[in-house]
Structures are given as structure tokens and as C-alpha cells.
Amino acid sequence: MSERKENLEETEDALFVRPFIMTGGRARPAQEGLRVETLVEAAPGARTALLEFEQRRIVALCEHPTTVAEVAAGAGVPLGVAKVLIADLVVGGLLVCHQPQELQLHLLERIRDHVRAL
Numbered sequence: 001m002s003e004r005k006e007n008l009e010e011t012e013d014a015l016f017v018r019p020f021i022m023t024g025g026r027a028r029p030a031q032e033g034l035r036v037e038t039l040v041e042a043a044p045g046a047r048t049a050l051l052e053f054e055q056r057r058i059v060a061l062c063e064h065p066t067t068v069a070e071v072a073a074g075a076g077v078p079l080g081v082a083k084v085l086i087a088d089l090v091v092g093g094l095l096v097c098h099q100p101q102e103l104q105l106h107l108l109e110r111i112r113d114h115v116r117a118l
Contacts, residue, residue, distance in 0.1 A: 031087040031091055033097075033099075034083045034086060034097070035099075036067060036111055037067055037068070037069070038067065038097055039065040039097070039098040039099075040095045040096065041064065041098065042059050042060075042094065042095060042096075043093055046059045046062075046094040047059060054077065055088070055089060057074075058071055058075055059094060059095070061075060065098060067114070068082060069118075070110065070111070072114070072118060073117045079118060
């Protein structure tokens with residue numbers, strides 16, 4: 001039974017993509033100012049752009065305005081990784097940021113729930 005468990009763990013390790021690989025080794029976003037409550041939305045034409053797997057997933061998640069925290073939870077990546085990938089897409093003109101002036105209670109609750117899920 002332990003040999004089977006070891007094989008399962010090796011398979012899971014082989015499928016796991018280290019966060020620094022997704023970001024090209026970068027820990028800081030190309031664009032500062034992305035907060036967990038920042039709303040990001042796919043720009044026109046973003047869905048048809050040639051993108052890597054994680055970027056494609058993020059663009060799909062941002063079909064409608066979505067917070068950075070929700071993107072991280074939906075993509076299954078740490079918040080820092082999500083910020084780097086989102087910033088790359090913003091700089092590339094594929095995502096648009098909207099900074100809310102005042103957060104509504106339901107949005108704060110959604111952010112809290114998604115951050116907890118991370």
C-alpha cells in the first residue's frame with residue numbers, strides 16, 4: 001500500500017507547476033497598484049489572443065469585472081502569482097483595471113470568502 005501512495009505522491013508532484021515558473025521567476029507585478037479589491041475585466045479581443053494556459057484561464061475568469069482575489073481563487077494560484085499574471089495582461093492590453101472608489105459590503109464579503117479559500 002505504501003508503494004502505491006508513493007507513486008500517487010510522485011504523480012501529484014509531477015503535475016504541480018511551481019508558482020515561479022508561471023511568473024518567469026518574478027515576484028513583483030509589472031504594474032503596481034493591484035489590490036485584492038481591484039476589478040479586472042477582459043479587453044475586447046482578449047479571448048482570441050494567443051495566451052499561455054494560466055493567462056487564458058485568467059482572461060476567461062475576467063469576462064465580467066472580477067476582483068484580483070476572485071481571479072486568484074478561480075485560477076487556483078497564490079495571490080502574488082495572480083497579481084504578476086494579471087499585471088502582465090494589463091500591460092499587454094488584454095485586461096482593463098477598475099479601481100472602485102468605495103467598496104460595497106457584498107463585494108467585501110466576496111473578497112473575504114475568496115481570500116479564505118486561498
